[in-house]
Amino acid sequence: MTKDRFGARDDAEGTRAGIGIMFAVTFAFSVMDTLTKMASQIYPAPQILWIRYMVFAGVTVADGLRRRGRYLFVSRAFVLQLTRGFLLSGEILVFIIALRHLPLADVQAIAAAGPLITTALSVPVLREQVGIRRWTAIGVGAVGVMIIIRPGFAAFDPMLLVPLFGISLYALYQVLTRRAARYDDAGTTVLYTGVTGLFAMTCVGPFFWITPDWQGLALMAGIGVIGLTGHGLLIKALSLAPASVLQPLNYLMLPWAVLWGYLIYDDLPDLATVIGAAIVVASGIYTFHRERVVRSVT
Template sequence: MTATTAVPAQRNDSRLGIALMVLTTVIFSLQDGLSRHLAEATNVYMVVMVRFWFFAAFVVAMARAQQGSVRAAAATSQPLLQIVRAVLLVAEICVTVYAFTILGLAQSHALFAACPLLVAALSGPVLGEKVGWRRWAAIGVGFLGILVILRPGVAVFDPRGLIALAGALMFALYSLLTRFAGRRDSAATSFFWTGVAGAVAMTAVGMFHWEPMSAANWALMVLLSGMAITGHWLLIKCYDVAEASTVQPFAYLQLVFASILGVTIFGEALHPTTVVGAALVVAAGLFTLWRERVRRLKEPA
């Protein structure tokens, strides 16, 4: 008899994938709370810089473990695109953490929830993808939700909300550029460039904003960096064990967990318009994700 070795099929465990996504959103929410505290204690640039130092060390270690060498992990035919992606991400994180400090976690996340809608809206001009009328309708509903949150034209309009919205737009562009880079580079290559190029870019800025930190805040900084690494690792495992279309809707739980932290830890107040607007944005985002899944199922194999 001749023994044969079967190639294991990719795992598709929806329950485990959902559990990992929920755990990931909890960790990312705690990470956002720590980022807000540390940015208020020191400054945004220093917090993001130190966080990316740990992130870069993680991706270098992962590259050596999985691909044998840093050179193999860094091999790409589009280095400029990868650098632009990384710089855009560190800039987005700086903008978003700054929004946490001036706007709060709850309202910032309510506006950041528009990111999937912005990805859908920009996928046409950036990636050349077709956006049907149903997704455009969902984008319109999501935009209405954003207006409800921002309350333009009334006395309580807070222009600081535009900062959080700018962060969502930057992350949407980063996501689209990641998709574009994925046409020629592996996810591991893009991940490597995100960590290393991001750390270099952030160090070039952050070193000019260095401030001494207390031992307690350094401990929290290490904890924050560990959470960021753990969250990204769990996210990778999540997409490894389950389909993205199954687990992605549960990413919206980060809005819930972050809002709970904002209210209970930082004393934030949830305005009714924030809740209503966020509900509209999330509903529109979930519909957009569903339409994306339908579109992919219709595509020929």
């Protein structure tokens, strides 16, 4: 077994364990999305997210203060941390709205384009080099998204643009998170993620508050707990296996979404959505492959 200077493992046993944990991660996030869709039929998106951030920020702040005290709040990129925190809270709000109005599988099919958008944004924001093969994959993935959305056709649903906007916000958030890693450690970044989101939702949430019964409160608190558990498992998986191996497994969210959508809402994606999603996923996996190849030779 080998470890790098941050304690992350880099061996076959660790990789297998990390892959196994990623199955649990995608399961947890798919359950969180399903419960969010249920809650969004009754409660406003800002209220759901406010309670979710109460759970997330409360745990991360308590853990951070226990580990490092008030020094955890010291950031060398304060504005950058605030910006990425606000972006994430906006992205989650957008996705809650999308989950309320669209089938789970349709939302995840469009969200599958996230890695492609992230790769494209890394060029102007991070000054990373992206070769012709990855640009081609991005273009092919864009075709897949267009097949799902079908602009100009009778089946076009403008609501499908909502998750596309959301995943674009998330891609920008990811790129800015990479940039923040140049200045602050992971603990500080996680802390600002929770605190900034909680601040944003505290400013907005009270204007959309609907007093929940105990079942509604338990549902929204459960969303927060499951989300926090999923992120904890993801951190553990990344400590065991390389990110380039684990990232493509995020596409497991799509079959999970199809399963929950069918079992709970009797929804199945149509043929165009299946074809478009397959193109997007294939393009994303190829992009991950090329990124790994490029990094191995540099």
